[in-house]
Amino acid sequence: MNTLSYSLKADEADARRRLDAFWSGKSLGRPALAITVRNPAHSPKPFPGGDKLTNHEKQLLPEWHAHNAVQELESVLWLGETLPKGSVQYGSNISFITDLLGGTHSWESGTAWVHEWPDVLDQPLPRFDAGHPLIVRMDECVRTMVQAIGRRGHINPPVLGVDPLTALSLFRGGENLCFDLMERPGEVRAWCAATAEVYIATHDHYFQLLEGLGYGENAAWFESPSRTRFEAVQCDAAVMISKEMFEEFVLPDLARVTSYLDHSIYHLDGTGQ
DSSP states (O other): OOOOOOTTOTTHHHHHHHHHHHHTTOOSSSOOOEEEEEOTTOOOOOOTTGGGSOHHHHTTOHHHHHHHHHHHHHSEEEEETOOOEEEOOOGGGTSHHHHHTTOOEEEETTEEEEOOOTTGGGSOOOOOOTTOHHHHHHHHHHHHHHHHHTTSSEEEOOOOOOOHHHHHHHHHOHHHHHHHHHHOHHHHHHHHHHHHHHHHHHHHHHHHHHHHTTOOOBOTTSSSOBSSSEEEEOOGGGGGSOHHHIIIIIHHHHHHHHHHOSEEEEOOOSTTO
8 A cells, every 4th residue: 555645635634534534433532533624825727728628528638637637736735634635537427427327418517427228238248348448548547647636635436426226227218217126137247247347447447556556545425535545435226116116126136236345435415325
């Protein structure tokens, strides 16, 4: 494990002690605190020519990622157990996995929307491909971010926020998915299991890439990272199904993913969950 030191975190040693205790299920006298406040000395700098680019164009541009990461690092003061980070920003943190699976998305009202893919269950099962154009492009973005960030903070890899069943619901639509669970259960299980393997392989790809570049920390969409394999897992589509269906169609893939991860947090998105 690399010995990391970030110039934008004066009390890094103490923060790391408390983070290590938190991830071990312990405490050093108080909870680990994720606190950021606006940096009053920071003056936002727009990306040159950014007003002429669409969100889709920017998220594929290494120079934009580098600029955005520096702005993220310098715009706040990293207090408590937060560690300074510059994040890969792609598809509102919801469409990286769905695009790797073969889907597409568009932008509206400042957020990404995954396009429906009605015949997705009739396609070959998804698999991870390190040569996928999106992986290759995001690898280039990460390496460009390294040059811009240096040792001021760490690089947070693409967030893998969408779980297999929710990805399928985005492609098929909620109503169609509910019928699929009753009429095509075997195909749903097979597709979700294959998607879980894509999820794991993608996470491992970026964990190893960033470890090799001298970072190797992951905060998902939180502020306090783990120095191990970490991600926030969830299943938004679970709000539509029974507890019994959750155990049949969701839990096996959650178990598969969390068995790979060293640490995870389950994200309950709304009281309906």
